[in-house]
Amino acid sequence: MLLRLARTIEGTHRLAQRWEEELRGAEGRLPLTGRLQNLFSDTRSFFKKFWGFEVFTAEDAITVDGQQITGKRSVTNFPPVGGVEKNVVYPIRRA
Numbered sequence: 001m002l003l004r005l006a007r008t009i010e011g012t013h014r015l016a017q018r019w020e021e022e023l024r025g026a027e028g029r030l031p032l033t034g035r036l037q038n039l040f041s042d043t044r045s046f047f048k049k050f051w052g053f054e055v056f057t058a059e060d061a062i063t064v065d066g067q068q069i070t071g072k073r074s075v076t077n078f079p080p081v082g083g084v085e086k087n088v089v090y091p092i093r094r095a
Contacts, residue, residue, distance in 0.1 A: 052076055 027038065054074045061070045 027035070030038070054076055057072055057074045059070060059072050061068055063069070
């Protein structure tokens with residue numbers, strides 16, 4: 001049973017490697033504009049994840065009229081950048 005599982009995992013791994021090779025080959029055949037688009041997309045995705053990375057979460061609890069109210073806040077790397085992106089970058093992209 002374990003041998004069969006190991007063979008299945010190995011076969012899946014080889015399949016994933018073949019897909020990766022095919023995708024890399026297809027990416028290499030892309031025209032310059034396609035490669036630039038991929039580059040900017042990957043870069044934007046990286047920075048979006050970096051800026052939105054949650055450093056920690058704070059939970060606040062207060063008591064009002066005998067009822068406890070709990071709220072959560074997350075602290076990210078650069079919270080002001082999200083506002084700049086929403087107010088400046090997105091309107092430019094829509095134009």
